[in-house]
Amino acid sequence: MEKVPQVQALLKQFPWGRIETDGTFAEPLVRAYYNVLGAEGFGYWSIPGGSNAHLQQPSNTSGSSRVLRVEGAKGFEHGYMLLSNQVLADETGWKLEKRLIPRLVFELGTEPELASKADIVDWDSWYKWRNLPKESPAALLLHYPLTVYQLLVNVLHVTGPTRNSSESRQALNVHYIGAEVELNMLPLFSELALLLPYTDIKMTFFGVAVHSLVNKAKKNSVAMKAKQNEPVYAYTSPASCGASTLSVFLHGDHENWDPRLPFLLGSKPDAIVGLNAGLTSYPAWQFVILCCHTDNTPFAVTEYAEQSAELQRDALPQIIAHALPRLHSAGMNGSELHNLTRPREYPIAFNPFQRPGQRNLGSVRLPNIPNGFTMGVVGNDEQEIIHPASTGVSVPASDLSELLQKTEQFSLNRLD
Numbered sequence: 001m002e003k004v005p006q007v008q009a010l011l012k013q014f015p016w017g018r019i020e021t022d023g024t025f026a027e028p029l030v031r032a033y034y035n036v037l038g039a040e041g042f043g044y045w046s047i048p049g050g051s052n053a054h055l056q057q058p059s060n061t062s063g064s065s066r067v068l069r070v071e072g073a074k075g076f077e078h079g080y081m082l083l084s085n086q087v088l089a090d091e092t093g094w095k096l097e098k099r100l101i102p103r104l105v106f107e108l109g110t111e112p113e114l115a116s117k118a119d120i121v122d123w124d125s126w127y128k129w130r131n132l133p134k135e136s137p138a139a140l141l142l143h144y145p146l147t148v149y150q151l152l153v154n155v156l157h158v159t160g161p162t163r164n165s166s167e168s169r170q171a172l173n174v175h176y177i178g179a180e181v182e183l184n185m186l187p188l189f190s191e192l193a194l195l196l197p198y199t200d201i202k203m204t205f206f207g208v209a210v211h212s213l214v215n216k217a218k219k220n221s222v223a224m225k226a227k228q229n230e231p232v233y234a235y236t237s238p239a240s241c242g243a244s245t246l247s248v249f250l251h252g253d254h255e256n257w258d259p260r261l262p263f264l265l266g267s268k269p270d271a272i273v274g275l276n277a278g279l280t281s282y283p284a285w286q287f288v289i290l291c292c293h294t295d296n297t298p299f300a301v302t303e304y305a306e307q308s309a310e311l312q313r314d315a316l317p318q319i320i321a322h323a324l325p326r327l328h329s330a331g332m333n334g335s336e337l338h339n340l341t342r343p344r345e346y347p348i349a350f351n352p353f354q355r356p357g358q359r360n361l362g363s364v365r366l367p368n369i370p371n372g373f374t375m376g377v378v379g380n381d382e383q384e385i386i387h388p389a390s391t392g393v394s395v396p397a398s399d400l401s402e403l404l405q406k407t408e409q410f411s412l413n414r415l416d
Contacts, residue, residue: 003306003366003367004023004365004366004367006064006350006355006367007354007358007369007372008023009043009321009350010122010123010356011025011356011357011358013123013124013134014134014135014137014139014356015040015134015135016030016033016135016137017356017357019357019358019362023358023365024357024358024361025356025357025358025359025360026360026361027138027140027355027357027360029136030137030140031045031140034096034097034137035187036095036096036137037066039076040076040080040234042095043081043092043093043094043095044093044094044095044141044184044187044188045141045184046081046086046184047096047181047184048076048078050347050348052109052183052256055299069280077212077213077216078179078180078181078183078184078209078213079183079184079186079209079210079213079223080184080213080220081184081222082183082186082213082223082232082250083216083217083218083223084216084221084222085220085221085222086222087186087187087222087232087233088187089105089187090103090104090105093185093187093188093387094138096136096137099133100132100133100135100136100137101134101136101138102130102132102136102138102142102191103169104187104190104235106238110371111240111241112129112130112131112194112237112241113129113242114197114242114258115129115194115196115197115241115242116161116162116196116197116242117163117389118161120161120195121352122352122353123139123352123356126146126353127139127161128358138357139356139365140355141185141188142188142191142351142354143354143355143371144181144182144185144188144189144275144371145188145189145190145191145192146191146195146353147275147302147351147353147354147371147374148174148176148192148275148354149187149192149195149196149353150198150207150351150353150374151171151190151271151273151300151301151302151374152192152271152273153176153196153372154180154374155253155300155347155349155375155376155379156271156298156299156300156376156379157165157379158270158298159172159174159196159199159270159338160196161195161196161197162198164197164198164199164242165198166198166242167202168198168245169198169199170198170199170200170202170268171199171202171296172196172199172200172201172202172269172271173202173203173204173267173268173270174202174203174204174269174270174271174272174273175203175204175206175257175269175271175272175273176204176205176206176256176272176273176274176275177206177207177272177273177274177277178206178274178275178282178289179205179206179207179209179210180207180208180209180375182205182275183205183210183213183250184210185362186232186233186248187233187235187244189248190235190237190246192244192246193235193236193241193244193245193246194237194241194244195299196242196244197237197241197242197244198242198243199242199244199305200244200245200247201245201247202245202247202249203248203249204248204249204250204251204269205248205249205250205251205351206251206254206256206257207255207256208255208256210250210251210252211252211253211254211255213250213252214251214252214253214254217252217291217389221254223250226249226250226251226252227252229249229263230249231247231248231249232248232249232250233246233247233248234246234247234248248367249316251263252327255284256284256287257272257284257287257288259286259291268295268297269297270298270333271297271298271299271300272288272297272298272299272300273299273300274288274301274302275301275302275371276302276303276304276370276371277301277302277303278303278308279301279315279316279377280311280312280319281304286319286323289316289319289377290319290320290323290327290340292378293320293339293340293344293377293378294332294336294339294340295336295339296339296378297378298378298379299376300375300376300377300379301372301374301375301377302351302354302371302373302374302375303372303373303375304359304368304369304370304372304373305366305367305368305372305373306348306350306366306367306372306373307366309348309373309375310348312375313346313348313375316346316377320340320341321338322342324341327340344378344379345376345379346363346375346376346377347375347376348373348374348375348381349373349374349375349376350372350373351371351372351373352373353371354369354370354373355369355370355371355372356371357369
């Protein structure tokens with residue numbers, strides 16, 4: 001419960017940050033106040049509604065939950081705007097007063113300060129850097145790209161605002177797994193190009209929703225570019241901000257990330273991220289976990305609840321140990337086996353760029369927030385040794401199953 005004051009303080013800094021009597025934050029009321037609550041036709045704010053946080057996860061096997069659910073808008077397609085022939089701009093995407101919009105296109109002299117000269121560590125510093133009043137509800141959407149920034153810079157340490165220069169640029173290849181609602185706001189990830197000067201970012205989105213969207217793409221639509229291996233969105237920051245670039249790709253050929261996919265062979269990402277991931281709630285994650293450990297690919301996620309992250313941290317060595325007999329029989333040995341089984345730390349931290357406000361989950365009182373807590377799964381070689389994965393003792397399936405069930409109880413990933 002010691003994190004409750006932190007969660008509440010983060011919300012209270014905003015004029016719209018009202019805490020209800022049960023400790024929750026009624027985000028839909030704020031959206032309604034700004035006239036951005038709804039499904040299709042609400043720009044970046046478009047959501048299906050309902051109580052399921054992750055609508056397109058057929059691999060989830062925890063359907064026995066008895067919690068009351070509210071259905072979302074029927075037929076809603078995440079990223080539906082990409083089925084048209086143009087990408088949303090600042091005004092058409094945000095649908096807010098101009099003074100409340102964190103613009104991506106600037107008039108001369110209105111650009112933010114070069115990020116390497118600023119100290120952007122939380123919402124307060126970001127709002128000041130962007131010269132945006134706290135009245136703006138931008139944080140209710142921008143927690144997605146800013147959380148990716150937090151994972152890349154402060155969890156995985158694969159890049160940073162002071163790392164690069166005009167003489168020495170960095171090419172950064174990021175895989176974003178499990179995208180859904182993010183498909184409705186792809187231009188907002190341009191914030192990464194502003195936050196990371198002199199960096200050329202390639203970001204590829206994977207997931208069931210991505211696969212569904214790309215397969216519905218028609219001629220001349222934005223989404224059709226994905227079938228042609230072209231970026232569906234691109235942005236270049238102003239020269240005064242480092243002239244960084246962002247290229248967004250959608251991988252629509254398969255529902256799940258798999259390093260054996262032809263286009264991934266010989267093209268290892270610099271980092272893999274998953275937001276509100278539910279690592280032990282969806283079976284598809286287990287393959288990602290094993291592959292990132294084996295190849296030492298930097299991998300980090302966020303979870304709604306700290307307790308969920310802790311249970312998942314405890315489950316990771318057991319998932320690895322449980323898979324070892326199968327991997328041994330498949331011939332794995334040498335450096336791959338060493339990487340997979342060597343002891344690692346899985347650090348968990350409060351995310352300063354979490355979405356403000358506790359989720360409305362009724363009886364849940366412990367902090368449970370979208371992108372609430374970060375967890376590094378695979379980092380650099382300097383990781384502290386804490387959680388060993390034993391190569392000699394297999395983990396009983398019953399123990400692993402029990403741990404996964406506890407994780408699901410804490411995460412409540414399917415509610416919002």
